[in-house]
Amino acid sequence: MTGPREQFRPEDHDNEHFLLTSVVGSYPKPKWHDRARELFEDPDADFDEHNWEEAKDDAARLITQEHERSGLDTVVDGEMRRNEMVEYFAELIDGYEFNGRVKVWGHNYFDKPSIADEVEYGEEWLVDEYKFTSSVSDRPVKVPITGPYTLARWAFNEAYETTEDAAYALADLVNEEIERLVDAGCKYVQIDEPALAQYEDDHAIVGECLERIADGLPEDVRLGLHVCYGDYSRIYPEMLEYPVHEYDLELANGDYEQLDVFKNDEFTKDFAMGVVDAHVAEVESVEEIKDNIKKGLEVVPPEQLTVSPDCGIKLLPREVAYGKMENMVQAAREIEQELDEGEIDVVGGQTASAD
Template structure:
């Protein structure tokens, strides 16, 4: 069941000028500065006088740069662009006891993924993200969101060599994610996003994801906002079941598909808040403000303004950095303009919103 916790107001900026508030955020990943990739290469070169401490300083610098870049766009909640993360499963597998790596696996074309294996029962050793969060929290002037790859994806995108079923592995991983969130909450985190892209490819397993989320949310205070991000796919295969998930917010990728699936969420009523992708993470063009405003209004078909969060479709790491920045800047401008129009009564919330072309 949706948590329906009253935890949104903490993200309203003190100087917010409108009565209405559309929470603006990012999904997680963001283009890395080119010099960060060069620094990583240097750290792996035995002939270069560039050691682990130098690389850690480079990660710190990049995280600070991108966090401040997010703040300059006006976003209400920011992340560090996942500057320290290489890949969403590999990063966590290196930090979970029980995982091991046996070399890259070809996934498509000439692209390879360092697919990990679960060789033993997974266990929690040291915190995965607390240092990353604390650094970002200290350099940010706005609330920081923490994205975490979800247990179902961590299980589904790994070789399972230790458990009788992938389901059992996912549940053990969910317990570890719960422990990690507890550590993050102790460090001050109030906004956590669980990324489950594997759910879009295997939607019949929504019951497993639901149980994982129950384990993740167990004991987490209501003031901590829990979001779930699911990329692309046929959402009708997980709706209305997702209304039973113990989350505050469901983040969907609909802009890329022209909002063809927006009506999926209108019957029965959508229970959690809706985090709606309003700029396309797959196109290297900055959408005009007016176009983004129309995209935002698509979300008003599903939830009232006080339950609508505005974000890009997905992580932006594959875009040119100036394009990613432009998308965020226009997205925030569009959200603030829609707020003003809502304040002025210029948007009829009962009127049908035309389907996007």
């Protein structure tokens, strides 16, 4: 499953080599977006649903254009319409209930839901989001969607005998949503499964979920899997059997300590490697990011490498988030040029300077 990657190469791309540049998904919301939500939730404020929808549209348009300005090959709206990666979908899926907020880390809280009844597909989740983003951008739009395993794992399960059963039921709903996205024109979907590398021996469950998700999708639809916060040795190389084209992995935050995990067995799919740290509020230099990209070339050849942040960057200051993206794209373009000029040799999966 090599993946329809070249469709995302811009027609005016200057270099012979092409490193696909993308983002994981979330992006800092403008301060006025949060103020608009507060007004919408205030029963005494003169700020109705129409005003709230307009504010979300404005934020989505602004962040999509910010992604374009940074030079990214594929754009996302920064998830301006979403609150949290599980909450958002649990509110849309019939069968979930909410019980109150639980502390996740620091001062961050998560409204952890319960699966109180068998899950069912109700209203569409992301189709309107995709259509709007596509309408305000000429670039390919990637749609991130929280995966069924994480939707099951990060909720209290009161309706199914096992987490596995809940995940499979949710996978069927994700498949239905992606089919609707594809009908709307979407060519790039990323399944977010941050829970995958946190648990032992569950990679087979995720594999079955992905089989259900990928069932019936056209060959030109690119399917990615984002994994973070865990021990990749628990799932590699078994995860290469998943029916996805691309693996988007957090590695910069751990200073690439886990990079060797992927060298013992050939990485046969596309490798979307985190080259900027989503947890550090400082913009990495172009040279530092170039060094990180070269680490990815130790694992896969250029035609299999995607350049991305570690994770969603919504918790960073907005100017830092933009600076990371801009430098990341510039670093990728410079690496492409150096590859074109033979300054970087890629031999047997290993990268070295021609000097």
